[in-house]
Amino acid sequence: MNLEKNIKDVIAQQLENGIVENLIAEQLKQGVSKALEDLFASYGGEARKVIENKLKSVIVPYLETYDYSEYITKLDHVLVETIKEASFDNRKLLDNFKNLMIEEKEKTMKLSDLFEKWKEYVAKKVETDGLEIEFDDGPEYEAVEVSVQVERNEDRSWSSFEYATIFFECERDEDLNYEIPISLYKRDKEWDINYRTSNELKSLKYLNEFEILLMRLSQNGVKLDLDIEWEEDEVTPDEEPEATFS
Structure with a gap:
């Protein structure tokens, strides 16, 4: 009888200390964390798709309409100067690269x-x-x-x-x-x-x-x-x- 009473006392004490609530909270935390990880980290995660689509809708149009002419001019100048100082083989490579980067208007x-x-x-x-x-x-x-x-x-x-x-x-x-x-x-x-x-x-x-x-x-x-x-x-x-x- 004393053993049974001791067991009951221990259980009662642990319940009073909130062990069940803590275990439930911990499992809930792990469950939510795993669910969010699957939602965002997986390749086909729905949340990831939503975020990507929102970013694309804002960033891509901005990049498409941005005027890069200033940077292209600077790049062209850098390439020309580099070509002048390069060896023959490298000069040919850089010259071809420069011509390859020309944008076709038509x-x-x-x-x-x-x-x-x-x-x-x-x-x-x-x-x-x-x-x-x-x-x-x-x-x-x-x-x-x-x-x-x-x-x-x-x-x-x-x-x-x-x-x-x-x-x-x-x-x-x-x-x-x-x-x-x-x-x-x-x-x-x-x-x-x-x-x-x-x-x-x-x-x-x-x-x-x-x-x-x-x-x-x-x-x-x-x-x-x-x-x-x-x-x-x-x-x-x-x-x-x-x-x-x-």
């Missing part, structure tokens, strides 16, 4: 205009060894034949997209040839340029000016208007023949 480009850009590149870079020298308007190398052609992929009726490839070809110098994948969402009128190259920064120093142009058009989301799908032309090399005396 959101649509005609294929005929892109063809002209490529022809300018061909005129600068075409291999002239073995070309005849003409004297009609002063000594110059004979023109080389170039062409542009769009080849459309076989279309599937159920697909929302159409795909094609643009081929720039120079018969004289195959190193100047390019194939550029493009795609069209069938509800749109202009095509997307899907030109890709290595994403590594160090690869920039190996890219030529036409590749930089293609990358810039692609990353700026410039659309392509296929105003032509096939055309041939001739390009006269910019390089002048060395003077010879007989």
